[in-house]
Amino acid sequence: MKVLVAIKRVIDYNVKIRVKPDQSDVDLTNVKMAMNPFCEIAVEEAVRLKEKGVASEVVAVTVGPKAAQEQLRTALALGADRAIHVQTDERVESLGAAKALAKLVEEEQPELVILGKQAIDTDNNQTGQMLAALTGRAQGTFASDITVEDSKLQVTREIDGGLQTLELTLPAVVTADLRLNVPRYAKLPDIMKAKKKPLDVKTPDELGVEVASKLALLKVEPPAERQGGVKVSSVDELVDKLKSEAKVIS
Template sequence: MKVLVAVKRVIDYNVKVRVKADNTDVDLTNVKMAMNPFDEIAVEEAVRLKESGVATEVVAVSMGGKECQEQIRTALALGADRGILVETDEKLGSLSVAKLLKALVDEEKPDLVILGKQAIDSDNNQTGQMLAALAGLPQGTFASEVSVADGKVAVTREVDGGLQTISLSLPAVLTVDLRLNEPRYASLPNIMKAKRKPLDTKTPADLGVTVESTVTTLKVEAPAERQAGIKVASVEELVEKLKNEAKVI
């Protein structure tokens, strides 16, 4: 069974995001980049499926500039077998990524496609669902538990009312949530081995996909600074401030 895992290059979650002075975009100058945390969970689940004998091959895919090779190599160090970089300088939206992934699904014929439920930079939570629709595949989103057997995958997913378990026929698309697993750290020997694992480079044109953006960013602003809290001497004073200053009651 082949598993395809998508990984995205994003600003490291420990880094404080800065906005450019002209408010056109986020400032990426000298900023530490990393693999999207939800995608780390997706890679870990794929590697666990391989270690348990369910999967035979794990393919890591990323899209963007040449620097995205770094995140693919990270996935290879975590246990993926080979990588594919779809290289483009275009700013990719969710639909463009889904179209590129659909082309790779047609080419690679994976039994399972695993993605993080969302990326921490755009927070769109769209790509997995769009891919499933384009490829005509069943989907299990927000997965907190995954079990593969007899040509089906059982997915326990987190919904507003609690937990829901569904059964999907393979091939299928999964998007994973935080509670699915705890990603491992890549060991130094595996990091060295990852440098020798195959990494193919393609372009959107190679896959027959046009990736022109249909979304225009008008302005990017940092959130307003939070004001410091205050202490009040009595309930009466609290009510007065909530009513007359905060105007919430």
């Protein structure tokens, strides 16, 4: 079984985001970039399926600038067999990424596609669902457990009332939630081996898709700073402040 894993290059989650002075975008100057954490979980799950003998090949793919090859090499170091980079300098939104991935699914014909449930930069939570719709495949979102048996896939997902288990017929698209697994760290020998693994570069034109965003970014601003709390000496004082200052009660 071939598994296709989509990953995304984002600002490292440990970095404090800065906004450009003109508020036109996020400032990426000298900012550390990394693989989206949910994508790391997706890669780990695909590699585990291969280690169990369920998957025969793991292919990592991404849509983005040339620098995104660094994250593809990371996926290769974590255990992916080869990588495909759809290179573009355009700002790519969910639908554009889904269209490019759909073309790769058409070419590669994987039985299973795994994505992170969302990216920590835009938090859209859309690409996996859009990809399933474009390819006509069954989908299981927010997966916290995956089991493959013959041509069936059982996906356990967390919902408000507890756990829900879906049975999907392969081929399918699955998005990984936080509790699916704990990603491994890449070892130095694997990092060195990853440099020799195949990485194919394609363009959106070669795939016959347009990935440029249809949305216009008008303004980016940081969240308002939280104000310090106030200690009160009595319930009456608390009620008075809620009425006169916070104005949350009348």
